[in-house]
Amino acid sequence: MNKNTKAPQVIGIASGKGGVGKTSVTSNLAVALTQRNHRVMVFDADLGLANAQIALGVHAPFNIGHVLRFVAGLAALGMDATRPLQTSTNPATS
Numbered sequence: 001m002n003k004n005t006k007a008p009q010v011i012g013i014a015s016g017k018g019g020v021g022k023t024s025v026t027s028n029l030a031v032a033l034t035q036r037n038h039r040v041m042v043f044d045a046d047l048g049l050a051n052a053q054i055a056l057g058v059h060a061p062f063n064i065g066h067v068l069r070f071v072a073g074l075a076a077l078g079m080d081a082t083r084p085l086q087t088s089t090n091p092a093t094s
Contacts, residue, residue: 018049027055041078 013026023044030040044052045064053060066072 023052023055026052030056 011029013022013029015022026042026044030042033040042052042056043064044050047063047065050063060077062072062076064077067074067077
């Protein structure tokens with residue numbers, strides 16, 4: 001990293017309980033930050049029920065399970081949302 005590059009800021013959102021709004025908070029925070037011209041990466045570590053991509057209206061062809069099974073490398077997990085992110089009206093994520 002050169003001296004003109006800022007170190008990334010990491011915001012972790014976690015809970016041991018399901019259904020407390022982690023995806024909603026994460027999605028809304030990601031949208032708010034991108035609207036302020038920040039680069040954002042969302043990592044949904046729920047291997048069974050990851051639904052951040054549904055809430056954000058994007059589709060990732062690979063997930064961390066593919067990396068752990070050596071089907072894809074870490075670079076395959078990155079996506080570039082070329083359109084503004086929108087929060088979902090899906091009641092399951094609101």
